[in-house]
């Protein structure tokens with residue numbers, strides 16, 4: 001691929017799975033067709049690391065925020081201090097979004113804390129007018145309640161809901177939907193229906209690297225170049241060319257992240 005068409009809307013290049021060869025890998029991505037990536041923090045420390053990577057590489061941008069899995073390490077009685085720190089990191093010129101944040105009911109994480117952390121960040125993203133990257137794992141009902149209440153601008157990442165929920169998400173605010181490797185999995189039925197239905201001007205592609213590598217790399221460490229496989233699968237589902245899927249999703253990501 002000569003033209004750089006891959007925009008990875010959500011990944012984690014600070015993850016320890018990249019410790020051995022992070023620089024080598026990141027340096028190789030542009031020649032593999034990668035135009036830009038948005039690497040996400042999951043707490044203050046990893047958000048700072050995401051920004052450090054964004055400073056080092058032109059094509060790397062950062063999202064900063066507190067993930068629901070970081071809730072147990074977050075003293076919510078001092079939530080104001082955490083939010084002030086996130087707000088400060090968001091002023092960095094390569095911080096293009098607040099994230100990732102959201103709700104996770106798959107793991108046994110206290111819900112009350114998750115709700116406080118998520119709601120504060122919904123408000124902050126609206127205040128600073130930056131997109132928010134939302135994680136919703138087995139928490140569709142409560143996630144929808146927040147979307148209805150706040151009508152946010154942002155991204156529902158690694159979307160795992162139904163086509164019906166998708167229609168409601170798109171009515172709620174200024175939301176984009178990103179799809180990753182799961183759409184290529186053999187047992188993917190709902191993700192395929194969703195891939196068919198997302199309006200083309202609302203669709204983004206992501207890896208969630210190092211996780212969720214697409215077929216035929218399932219189970220291996222994922223990196224942004226593998227988005228080509230996800231795009232090819234979506235192109236098949238939507239009867240489009242892979243190049244068009246990459247072009248539209250890149251354009252959408254650039255618009256949403258204001259890059």
Ligand code: NI
Nearest residue numbers: 010040100208
């Ligand atoms: Ni993620």
